[in-house]
Amino acid sequence: MSKIVIVGAGYAGMMAAAHLDREGIPFTIVNNHDYHYLTILLHEAAGGRDDGEKYAIPIKEVLRKDTSELVVAEVTGIDKANRVVKTSTGDISYDYLIYSLGWVSEYFGIKGLKEYSLSITNLDSAIEIRKHIDNQFQLYTQDGDERHLRIALGGAGLTGIELMGELLDYLPKLCKSLNIPWEKVDLQCIEAMPTILPMVAEHLRPFVVETYTKKGGKLRTGTKINEVTEGVIHLDGGETVEAGTIIWTGGVRANPLLSESGFTVDRRGRAKVNEFMQSVDDEVIFIAGDSAWAEDANGRPYPPTAQNAEQMGALAAKNILLRERRRPMEPFHPRDWGTLCSLGAEVGVGSFMGVPIKGVMGALAKEGSKAKYLWELGGMRLAGNRSKYVMKL
Ligand code: NAD
Known part of the structure; x- marks a missing residue:
């Protein structure tokens, strides 16, 4: 089996890792800390809804098989020519790379x-x-x-x-x-x-x-x-x-490592991929999540949302395995569950599967989306333990 390396343990990286882990495929995941956090819930930690540690899920609690290796290090570059990830603790070579280092704040050049x-x-x-x-x-x-x-x-x-x-x-x-x-x-x-x-x-x-x-x-x-x-x-x-x-809270752009490493990027620094989440610059590199510049059939870029990141990550892992097995890869056709915005712990607003919702129903739908995510990531083990992570219910 080729050596698969995932950089970044956000939504996309973790969904890719969970997919490989379930299949018992060996891989290395590199992240700058040993836990995964739920980015779209960080406002809860900032606003004091719960203690910070409730939003951190130890990566090894999700990836329990011996087939996965976690390297805690800062990624500093991608050497495409030599197929090497540069990190603060040394170089890591790969045959396939899933790049999912997420985003940084976009300051639009505003002074100070x-x-x-x-x-x-x-x-x-x-x-x-x-x-x-x-x-x-x-x-x-x-x-x-x-x-x-x-x-x-x-x-x-x-x-x-x-x-x-x-x-x-x-x-x-x-x-x-x-x-x-x-x-x-x-x-x-x-x-x-x-x-x-x-x-x-x-x-x-x-x-x-x-x-x-x-x-x-x-x-x-x-x-x-x-x-x-x-x-x-x-x-x-x-x-x-x-x-x-x-x-x-005025916007985000992809991690600058992509442009620094010579990928083709859009104005928000995201690297261009084809329908299989494969970089247009290198067929052994798959890019997922907020780092990916993926377009729908009408040429519209997909927004950098958590639900897109999860689906991109899982597809990137799946497509690497399909490619290895010399089978056709699958295109990205994400399911849109809607957008939910919490307005505090008890009220929310947005849409769920095309139906507009507001008030208590909005907050309940948001709690439901957390349980769904934990289920997809770690099955019953995480979803059943939801009071430990991110949920009040
Ligand atoms: P955003 O780009 O969606 O919103 C930033 C806002 O800041 C915009 O309305 C913009 O007009 C405003 N702005 C920009 N420059 C400004 C200026 N100089 N002065 C005043 N206002 C200015 O950014 P975000 O809210 O950080 O979200 C980033 C991404 O993360 C989005 O894709 C979003 O969907 C996703 N996200 C999702 C959730 C969720 O699903 N619940 C939660 C948080 C973020």
Whole structure:
């Protein structure tokens, strides 16, 4: 059997690994920590819904067979010519590579944004956000400076809106514990476009605005962030927002290793693949998840969603095995389950299998999607243990 290496243990990498593991095929997975986390739930960890460790699943708890090898290292490059993955602990050669290193924050060249904002890029940074906010509120009790109680989120896509929902659940409890009047807190989400959540049906968006406004949050649309200096957001038109906590939720791009390693990439840094998830630059490299520039039959790129990543990862692994067995590979025809956006722990909005949902049903559907994912990843072993990982139920 050829040597298969997977880089990245996000949704795509883990689904590829779980597929190979189930088949008892040997492979190596390289990741910069020994756990897998659920990226689309990081807002929960940042907003304080649960302790951070609940969002981390040890990789070896999913991949239990002796046929898999986990290498904990930072990937630093791909040497296509010599079929070698460069890592912080040495080179790893491959016959087939599944590249699934995910995304990094996209700052669009906005001055000072990277330096002076927090972002939810991984589990550690999510936990850091919660600690930062706790610390700012503590500082307010010492010096009374109300800037400590102002939290500004930049970008009202799924990340910004879901994080805001968590914070609107968490902050009143934090205020109560520190004796801070809730009315003094200013939580605002600043969005450049005229609308929030473009991926959610238009008629459902007012429900989000209403829910958040009632709880005391502000959604500001048509308001572009031009620059950030220490503790200050500079908006188009000259207004400034002074905030103790500035969190950037304004977009993502693929890990720059792809362009640095000479792959053909789009404007978001994703590497072009054919319908089999195979790199157009190298037939032994399969690219999956947010790193992949895959297009549907009409030439539209698939969005970087978790459900696409899961299906791409599983297909990449399957196609490598089909190729090895000299059988035709399968094209990527993903199933679209819909988009779910949580608005805190108890309410959600979005669509499930084409049906629009909002309110408690939205939150239940989101919880259901977590159980489904755990089931696909580790069967009964993980899904049956869901109270340990990511679920309240
Ligand atoms: P996004 O690109 O979807 O949204 C970013 C928002 O920031 C946009 O609305 C954009 O207009 C705004 N923005 C950009 N520049 C700005 C500026 N200068 N000033 C003010 N606003 C600005 O990014 P995201 O929300 O981080 O999501 C990234 C990907 O991850 C998406 O594909 C999303 O679907 C996925 N995701 C999914 C879930 C889920 O399924 N529940 C959760 C989080 C993220």
